[in-house]
Amino acid sequence: MDEVTVRHNEKMKRIKAARDEMMKTKTEEKGLIIVHTGAGKGKSSSGFGMIMRCIAHGMPCAVVQFIKGKWKTGEKTFLRERFADECRFFVSGEGFTWETQDRERDVAAARAGWEKAKEFILDPEIRFVMLDEINIALRYDYLDIDEVVDFLLTQKPAMTHVCLTGRNAKPELIEAADLVTEMTLTKHPFKDGVKAQKGVEF
Secondary structure: OOHHHHHHHHHHHHHHHHHHHHHOOOOOOOOOEEEEEOOOOOHHHHHHHHHHHHHHOOOOEEEEEOOOOOOOOHHHHHHHHHOOOOEEEEEOOOOOHHHHOOHHHHHHHHHHHHHHHHHHHHOOOOOEEEEEOHHHHHHOOOOOHHHHHHHHHHOOOOOOEEEEEOOOOOHHHHHHOOEEEEOOOOOOHHHHOOOOOOOOOO
């Protein structure tokens, strides 16, 4: 072997040894509170990626979709038509707030979604619950952030994962979460006049 390959192999051995030692300390298992937020694209997409993983691992899961309402999204069609037994899918809301123009209806829809979310989370058979765009409902105070955080911290079963998506996650939720990812917007075609694309945005 040449000198570059030898140095590379030695470096990889050191990294593996250090990682093996680190992994010995990672033994706890728990149901995670996961938050996907930020101005960038990919929050819901990442959550639905985890739904696919759960289905592949035989883990029953559920989705409560806030805000998006009557949108015909690919993920909703896919899960309802092909994986209805593995993943329950509940739609709450009638569209974005600027479309409904009715705060009382939006609040009622958010409340209905939250009640269904609690039902799914407390179901002992369901292992992963995705609350898609709930951060928007929380941002506009359609739901009480303290109520949501308290439920997640005190009533969520120990091994159930809950993923909450949407921009502008409230600080209280970020503080309570185990895993928080902020999607950063670097560039988006919408700013150049390109509308939402099937298969990419919905």
